[in-house]
Amino acid sequence: MMFSEPLSQYEEILKDAIRTSMTESGAKLAKTFQTLLIEILTLYMILPRKINFTQMARYGKHGEQTYRQNFNRKKKDCIDWLLLKLSLARRVLDMDGLRAIAIDPCYISKAGKKTPHIGRFWSGCAGAVKHGLEIMGVGLLDAASNKCMMLRAHQTIGNSALKMRNKILVEYYICVMKRYSKKLLSITDIVVADAFFSTSTFEKGMSELGFYLVSRFRDNACLHYIPKREKRRGRPRVKGDKIDLANLNLSCVEELHIDGLDGKAYTLEAYAKALKKRVRLVIWRMPGGKCKLFFSTKLSMTGEEVLKTYRTRFQIEFCYRDSKQFTGLMDCQARHKRQLDFAFNASFASLNAAKVFMKDNGMDNSMAKVKSLMFNANYTNLIFDMSRCRPNRTLISKIVKELIGWQPKAA
Numbered sequence: 291m292m293f294s295e296p297l298s299q300y301e302e303i304l305k306d307a308i309r310t311s312m313t314e315s316g317a318k319l320a321k322t323f324q325t326l327l328i329e330i331l332t333l334y335m336i337l338p339r340k341i342n343f344t345q346m347a348r349y350g351k352h353g354e355q356t357y358r359q360n361f362n363r364k365k366k367d368c369i370d371w372l373l374l375k376l377s378l379a380r381r382v383l384d385m386d387g388l389r390a391i392a393i394d395p396c397y398i399s400k401a402g403k404k405t406p407h408i409g410r411f412w413s414g415c416a417g418a419v420k421h422g423l424e425i426m427g428v429g430l431l432d433a434a435s436n437k438c439m440m441l442r443a444h445q446t447i448g449n450s451a452l453k454m455r456n457k458i459l460v461e462y463y464i465c466v467m468k469r470y471s472k473k474l475l476s477i478t479d480i481v482v483a484d485a486f487f488s489t490s491t492f493e494k495g496m497s498e499l500g501f502y503l504v505s506r507f508r509d510n511a512c513l514h515y516i517p518k519r520e521k522r523r524g525r526p527r528v529k530g531d532k533i534d535l536a537n538l539n540l541s542c543v544e545e546l547h548i549d550g551l552d553g554k555a556y557t558l559e560a561y562a563k564a565l566k567k568r569v570r571l572v573i574w575r576m577p578g579g580k581c582k583l584f585f586s587t588k589l590s591m592t593g594e595e596v597l598k599t600y601r602t603r604f605q606i607e608f609c610y611r612d613s614k615q616f617t618g619l620m621d622c623q624a625r626h627k628r629q630l631d632f633a634f635n636a637s638f639a640s641l642n643a644a645k646v647f648m649k650d651n652g653m654d655n656s657m658a659k660v661k662s663l664m665f666n667a668n669y670t671n672l673i674f675d676m677s678r679c680r681p682n683r684t685l686i687s688k689i690v691k692e693l694i695g696w697q698p699k700a701a
Contacts, residue, residue: 296647296667296687297332303646304328304342304376309375312428317367320542326352326360327369334617334640335661336668341618349668360627371635372442374458376430379640382649383432390431390480390599392438392505392606393467393487395446396404398423399632401621406627409448412606426466427632430477438605439645440613440638442470445630460487464495471499480504480588482603493565493587502588504599511583512563513571514610515542535573540700546572546593555594560585561654572596616657617644 292662308324311317337345343361347354361674383389397413400422411424424446429438437594444466444658447455467474467481481501483492488505496503507513517530530590538556546555553576560571560583567570572593576582586596613619622633653659 296412296663297671299650300335300643300647300664301328301332303381303650304331307374307377307643308369310377311370314373314377315370317366317370319367323360323363323367325429326356326652330357330360331470331640331643332664334636335644335664337618338665340621341471342621342623343638343691344623358624358629361632362626363626363632365372365614367633371633371639372428372470373643375439375441375635375639376473377633378639378646379430379441379644380466382436382439382642383430383437386597388436388599389432389478390433390482390602391441391478391501392427392429392431392484392538393463393473393607394429394603394604394610395463396425396427396610398425402625405625406630407445407448407451409450412444417612426463427606427610427638428470429609431432431482431599431602433595433602436602436605438609440606440609440644441474443631443634443638444469445627445634446565453635460489463487464492464499467496467501471501475500480586480591480599482599484603488564490587493567497587502584502591502592504584504588504596504603506600507562507564507583507585507587507672509581509583514561514563515539515696516559516561516568529563533560537576538573543573543592546597548594549599551597555593555597557596558587569669570596579649609641611640612657617641 308327310399312319327346330346333346333666334341335349337349343354343357352356353356389453395412397411397415397420399420400408402408408421408423410419410421413420422639425443426446427440428442428444429440431438433667447462451534457465464552465577479501481496485508488507513533515531515533517527519526527668538685543556543558546557548555551574553574555575555636556573559568559572561567565587567587569587569595570587570589570591572584573599574582574584583598584600586599590660608621617637619637622630622631624630640658644657646657648660
């Protein structure tokens, strides 16, 4: 494959991922749809400004209606997004190291009243509840390299639909995880989420599905030391003395020595009243004296692994940021549920493919740089096509390789 053609290389990455996902799922997709899917995911990388059906028709090879119809494909006729993105993730992450499934809801701005499940959802950026949509993002973390690759986006239903199903939001998130649990468990059995999910309801739901939970307790969580075994009659004690964070019993904890960590960290096996079970607890005492509490329900994990896994969780936020800025996560014009699902997942798939492209070419982890490269490559192709010139591929290969590998010299 010629290095001279970034778009061709990007398309080859997508072709390989589509073939792999189809082999694993056993799906038989039409060749025409496979070709169109590659075109759509490439358009996500070359379109300037908003990425919507109007822009696709302007820059792509088909009309607006063609894109709308294919975004609305039924599940059996569409690509398995999770397997597609997993095949891309394997090319970037260390699949033999410490891995975890990261989950995090994400607010999507959307006006109007006719879009399915539109309502009021929490926006972390605004720090308030806003009108729009929400997706539950599922990502794969590599704790060793501190990287995240997106696996799936699933739209959250609105409050009225929740009431009709007689469910609370956390219970719905458990249902989402149940839908993809078989495929996710084949990757790892660890799920990492923020403090919102550190409830007995969610932990119990994950446990029933076969997952262990890594999360963070609230600062005022009620925690107890594990009592020593005593030779006496009757039922053994489940919990011992309450843990006083201001006066830790240093004989019951193990200090962690982690490079680059400010303050001190301790780990122990403790009883969590909120979860009603034993957990692997990590207490991080920051330089100011404030303590943060991290835990894993997988007792075999070390304190360092728990802390490292939770801190890697924040990488999913960078995936959201890049998708919103560069691959049109907020731009979809659609008002149909299947079209929205296609748009959200296509945005993450194109982001994953861009990360594979960066790794293969030894580029800095900069989506702005890749987006600019793809946009310029597309314009170059248009110029050659319109002038009916046949480019010197060998020369272009040399020039592009120099441009991608170019770094400004230090003064």
